[in-house]
Amino acid sequence: MRALIYRGAREVTVEQVPDPLIEGPGDAIVRITTTNICGSDLHMYEGRTNVEDGKILGHENMGIVEEIGIGVDRIKVGDRVSVPFNIACGTCRNCVAGWTSFCLRTNPAEGMDGAAYGYANMGPYAGGQAEFLRVPYADFNLLTLPPGKEHENDFTMLSDIFPTGWHGTELAGMRPGDTVAVFGAGPVGLLAAHSAMIRGAAEVLVVDKEPDRLALAGKIGATPVDFGRDDPVERIMEATGGQGADCGVEAVGYQAHDPTGEEHPELVLDNLIASVRSTGGIGVVGVYLPQDPGAATEQAKQGRIGFDYGTFFQKGQRMGTGQCPVKRYNHQLRDLILQGRANPSFLVSHEIGLDDAPEGYARFDRREDGWTKVLLRP
Missing domain, CATH: 3.40.50.720 (NAD(P)-binding Rossmann-like Domain)
Structure with a gap:
């Protein structure tokens, strides 16, 4: 698949990398329909973190479920889903208390509670600025959305910035x-x-x-x-x-x-x-x-x-x-969108293909006039 790879300060490239695989019974593979460049991504892009060379970036993701592990029973192949940027197990003390942003099991880094896709210090997980994404604990983490393409630009805000x-x-x-x-x-x-x-x-x-x-x-x-x-x-x-x-x-x-x-x-x-x-x-x-x-x-x-x-x-x-526990809010915010009470897509300025992402990063990082929120379409 194609994916956006971090190669150093202000250097990201679109490369061919191996497709993600089901690694555990609770995993799902999501085909990404929209993924966003987040302002937090710019901290890494600018070299202000210790993100490793070769990391696939992208923590604001949504798409269609393509494959599921044998332990997944709520989520089905073909479901349209929003992927919270938090990767949470669902059963640790913090997850049970609603603090999925501080999951005690998903980040092996010493002294760090909480994991995320494609982000420095947040675990060994590839991001979703790519054609496909592996989602652990899929039954717990994924938020289902109405099928079709309705509210695509609104729903893509549910993974991070709206919550x-x-x-x-x-x-x-x-x-x-x-x-x-x-x-x-x-x-x-x-x-x-x-x-x-x-x-x-x-x-x-x-x-x-x-x-x-x-x-x-x-x-x-x-x-x-x-x-x-x-x-x-x-x-x-x-x-x-x-x-x-x-x-x-x-x-x-x-x-x-x-x-x-x-x-x-x-x-x-x-x-x-x-x-x-x-x-x-x-x-x-x-x-x-x-x-x-x-x-x-x-x-x-x-x-x-x-x-x-x-x-x-x-x-x-x-x-x-602290980081937002997305699951605490995302289903209510989805329903506010569906009822016309919320329209977070008002801030979208650009919708571009994945191959144009390096230029999108550069222009967003320069705070060029009008570059407010950039969506990528893999």
Whole structure:
């Protein structure tokens, strides 16, 4: 099959590789119909992780089941499915508690709970930016979808970014009527804003500096805040009568930078602490790493981010963090799509073939105007 292979910093190639095989009784092979380039993929693409040479990338996947192991009885050949990026066993302590993003069995790496497809430190699993994908524990992990091609671009968001955006509002403790500040108008931030609107937010303020992303925020009814022109904390405080937002979502991560392009990994955390009211909640779904050799400071290289913890404590704020347990939300979000309440495909900017993926990565990484969300069609 053809697959997108990581070959080094800013170097990915489409190559012929062996087809995946059924390796255990609970496996399924999925023929990929749509797979997405995620903003998290860019951390690896830019050489800011220890992803190994030769890794097939891609953790946002959906397709048609082509083959199943002898132990699979719920999922059938021919089923159209969404593949959560979490690879979960379904029976460990964390999975039973609903924390499939921290499965205790699927990642053999020491000190790491939780596994994913095609991602650094998340286990030995090939990704889905390819023609086929092996899915372990298929009965537990796969979400079935209506047959056909209906809502393909909406459903492809169910594997990661739509549940992750929703999870950000959950971690923040959002309630109906809240004013919500979302920092980062990339795909996850935009879907956090979309989630907050669906959940009954009074107002959602979305902070970014890219005009195309801010325009999309306005399109879904959020209030765009351009931090390239205005101080985002001042704007949020003005909008809330000096009280601050009720809660906030961090959808940027460890590569946060100021308007000049200088990197400050603590910048978004500090801004949220300053702009969320006392006793408010902050949900962090932007990625942070235990080690970041490419960081701007020695502390940050060790994963030590010196954010304003003193003010955070003084204001009695709460913070939730971590990878999204996709299965906790994906079936409800699927049904919101089917009923017309959610349309996460609003952020799709490009649909290209797998052979064009290297160019898609390069242009998405450069944040070229209009390159907001890229879908690949193997």
